[in-house]
Amino acid sequence: MTQKEDSIHKFLNGDAAFLKQLYAKNYYGVETYILKNSGTKDNAKDIFQHGLLVLYTLLKKDKLQVSSFDNYLFSVCKNLWIKQSSQNSVTKLPLQTLVDESPDLASFHVEQLQWSLYKEKYELLKETCKSIIKMTLANISYAEISKKLKYPNENAARQKAFRCKTKLFKMIKSDSRFKNLKNN
Amino acid sequence: MEDFLWELKTERFLNGEMTPEELLAFEQEQVAEPELKEYVTLSLQLKKALSEKDWFSHKNTSAHYNIVKKWYQEEDVLDFKEKIQQYAAEEFTSKKKVYSLKKYWIPIAAACILACIAMIYQFTAQPSMQQLYSEYATWSDTPSFIVQDENTTNGKEQIELLYKNKQYEECISAAEKFLHTAATDKTNVMIYKGFSLVQLHGYSKALNVFETISKSDAIDASKGLWYMALIYLKTEDTENLKTTLQIITTSDTNYQYSKALELLHSIE
Numbered sequence: 511m512t513q514k515e516d517s518i519h520k521f522l523n524g525d526a527a528f529l530k531q532l533y534a535k536n537y538y539g540v541e542t543y544i545l546k547n548s549g550t551k552d553n554a555k556d557i558f559q560h561g562l563l564v565l566y567t568l569l570k571k572d573k574l575q576v577s578s579f580d581n582y583l584f585s586v587c588k589n590l591w592i593k594q595s596s597q598n599s600v601t602k603l604p605l606q607t608l609v610d611e612s613p614d615l616a617s618f619h620v621e622q623l624q625w626s627l628y629k630e631k632y633e634l635l636k637e638t639c640k641s642i643i644k645m646t647l648a649n650i651s652y653a654e655i656s657k658k659l660k661y662p663n664e665n666a667a668r669q670k671a672f673r674c675k676t677k678l679f680k681m682i683k684s685d686s687r688f689k690n691l692k693n694n
Numbered sequence: 695m696e697d698f699l700w701e702l703k704t705e706r707f708l709n710g711e712m713t714p715e716e717l718l719a720f721e722q723e724q725v726a727e728p729e730l731k732e733y734v735t736l737s738l739q740l741k742k743a744l745s746e747k748d749w750f751s752h753k754n755t756s757a758h759y760n761i762v763k764k765w766y767q768e769e770d771v772l773d774f775k776e777k778i779q780q781y782a783a784e785e786f787t788s789k790k791k792v793y794s795l796k797k798y799w800i801p802i803a804a805a806c807i808l809a810c811i812a813m814i815y816q817f818t819a820q821p822s823m824q825q826l827y828s829e830y831a832t833w834s835d836t837p838s839f840i841v842q843d844e845n846t847t848n849g850k851e852q853i854e855l856l857y858k859n860k861q862y863e864e865c866i867s868a869a870e871k872f873l874h875t876a877a878t879d880k881t882n883v884m885i886y887k888g889f890s891l892v893q894l895h896g897y898s899k900a901l902n903v904f905e906t907i908s909k910s911d912a913i914d915a916s917k918g919l920w921y922m923a924l925i926y927l928k929t930e931d932t933e934n935l936k937t938t939l940q941i942i943t944t945s946d947t948n949y950q951y952s953k954a955l956e957l958l959h960s961i962e
Contacts, residue, residue: 619766632743632744668698
């Protein structure tokens with residue numbers, strides 16, 4: 511059993527010593543991120559708890575394969591905070607209430623899987639494609655993109671972006687997870 | 695011509711730059727052309743997935759959603775939730791207890807002494823810089839020049855192979871030759887040059903290479919900062935290490951942002 515498999519095994523079994531180590535190793539990174547992004551320590555505690563629960567369900571029920579346990583936990587917590595802070599308070603996830611939070615958690619769970627699928631396929635692209643896609647999504651003008659990436663003009667850069675995105679979408683659509691995750 | 699137009703319109707649509715008339719016409723065009731509609735939908739999803747500030751905001755109607763909703767009501771998940779709630783209650787509240795100074799002055803004094811001992815212990819028991827370096831340094835995590843559907847560039851492939859075969863001096867020479875003439879992919883080739891210098895213990899030369907990357911206008915310029923931090927960690931230059939990590943943690947889009955946060959926390 512590799513170290514990663516051992517971590518996942520202990521986590522899914524709720525091993526007390528492992529959980530203690532998990533909090534010590536990962537909580538403060540999440541807290542620092544949330545404090546830097548307009549959150550509070552209480553927000554950080556709630557997000558970390560929800561992050562652990564979502565990760566547990568992803569690993570146990572969805573049999574999700576992760577390349578790094580700690581990095582994926584951080585990404586789940588980060589995405590939960592992005593979701594919570596980008597939406598209004600109605601959809602916030604209260605930790606200790608009688609309200610059934612399963613619809614909100616399930617919604618985030620599916621979105622996290624979508625996020626993983628998009629990120630995973632994006633990482634398979636060549637660096638030039640990754641750069642142009644990242645720049646277009648960051649609202650950098652095509653005039654600037656063509657200058658930075660040395661394309662003869664804006665239209666050439668647009669055509670390259672189109673080809674890169676089409677290639678990425680083809681990879682995403684051909685993955686067996688896509689059909690299950692897309693909205694009907 | 696079609697690809698150029700689709701991207702142009704999608705870009706204006708996603709940026710909210712269309713006039714009401716353009717928007718109406720674009721929506722009609724999407725109804726008539728399902729492929730265009732799919733391109734726009736996937737572009738929007740991609741934007742959300744790669745954004746550091748935004749998230750999927752649609753109502754979930756996927757086939758998987760209803761299955762997942764039931765999972766969150768199953769006994770094992772609820773048991774795990776209860777376990778981590780109990781654990782968090784102990785973990786977080788134990789740090790909040792406050793005692794009356796008058797009543798507890800003796801225990802407080804004792805605790806202060808113990809705290810001092812604990813601090814000394816913690817200071818000496820903290821992982822050393824070299825232990826942290828072994829944990830974080832990933833000089834085998836190299837960029838790949840393997841391409842999927844376009845012609846390969848022999849020069850870059852050769853650099854990658856030389857590094858993987860541990861022929862570091864040859865790798866540096868090949869990288870320098872490439873950098874002298876090439877116009878693209880300079881950052882990745884410079885990374886190979888810097889990595890090779892690190893393997894040959896040429897830390898100050900490697901620092902210069904990574905600093906050049908960090909100051910470039912390349913999209914992945916922040917990689918240079920992370921590799922500089924690793925060298926400062928290796929050479930136990932705490933001051934520069936902290937400064938570099940603090941720069942990385944100013945933006946969560948920077949390369950290895952979460953690891954930089956962890957490392958900063960470990961050395962502080």
